[in-house]
Amino acid sequence: MEYSDDPPVIRSYLAERDSLIIEWNTGQASRFHNLWLRDNCACARCGPHDRGSRHQLLLDIPEDIAPSSVSVRHGKLKVVWSHGGHRSEYDPLWLHAHSYGSSVVRGRSGLRKTLWDSALGEWPSVRWDRISSDRAERHRLHACVVEFGFVLVRGLGTENDAIERLGEEIGYIRETHYGRVFDLVTRVRPTILADLAGSLPPHTDEVYRSVPTGINIFHCITSSPDGGGISQLVDGHRVAAHLEEHHPDDFELLTRVPVRHERRIQGQVIIAENPPITLDFRGEVAEVRLNERTMTALRADQDLMLPTYLALRTFLRIAYDPIHRIEYLLKPGEALVLDNLRVLHGRSAYKGARHLRQAQVMRDEFFAKFTALTEEMAAGGDGGHYVDASTS
């Protein structure tokens, strides 16, 4: 149910045995069950539902609850319930947005994911100097990560603690064994030609945690003088979509068979076992976990071991295919913010002194900020649909 300009108005209603049918000014109709309506009463007694203070208990409502009277006054739907004479009032905007199956209230999905491959073009980016003063730029930063899985932040500067300012802007920095911020440096002398830091194939980070890195931040302090160390990104959800389309059996297997990842560090053993592809309740790809460096012995059933290996090989072949990869050499003062459960990252080999700093913020807080910013933007009337990969 979409409407463009006119707010929804209740034109008429029809009470049926277990539900109420609302006819809107658009000509469309929505069915709401009596039980649903009564359960969603947000009067002073029932309590607001989005402040953690809902006092309504579902079991206190009879299963066959029905209205004793229904009316529309000042545009609002008013219901008096047969049970206890409780009075409920519903705002048409809220009701319309909460029509069953409505796309309006799907949380962070105010923007859809745009899957990409090597043809993406210019990387979506924001300017750090605009972030604090410009709500639209803040929203854009989050929106790019929601839509593309990543964004480039320009103009962050090369101060050592700049990454913490960025992290605190977009969420809460998660402290792990690596600390709050981790320095990615080669401990080599750049004058020695043999001092080469190898390439890293695209991967997701910290798959050995039951809650892996959420939003990854990489801040470039110094780039390698040899022009190496090029960042490579792969849309893991695009890769999964490719797998689903061309190798459905492999796809299905990798949503079902767990792969074990392990990391021994500082006297602790961190182990997580999850399928490489996680679907949400709609059956859509929600999370991708892929990192060959931390995989430990597969523990599949005997008859699934070889099929799982073959499926993994197919998945890796697609993930490592340059057709799915985009590349960019981070310049000093630039940072990359990416959703680690969507976008795989890797780098080309390099020689010399390269210094990146890495931190992570939790996904929930990052997306919570996005939702709040989206609401603010909608209320402020400056829209939220301007994300464009080609804008820099």
Ligand SMILES: [Fe+2]
């Ligand atoms: Fe990594």
Ligand SMILES: [Zn+2]
């Ligand atoms: Zn109530």
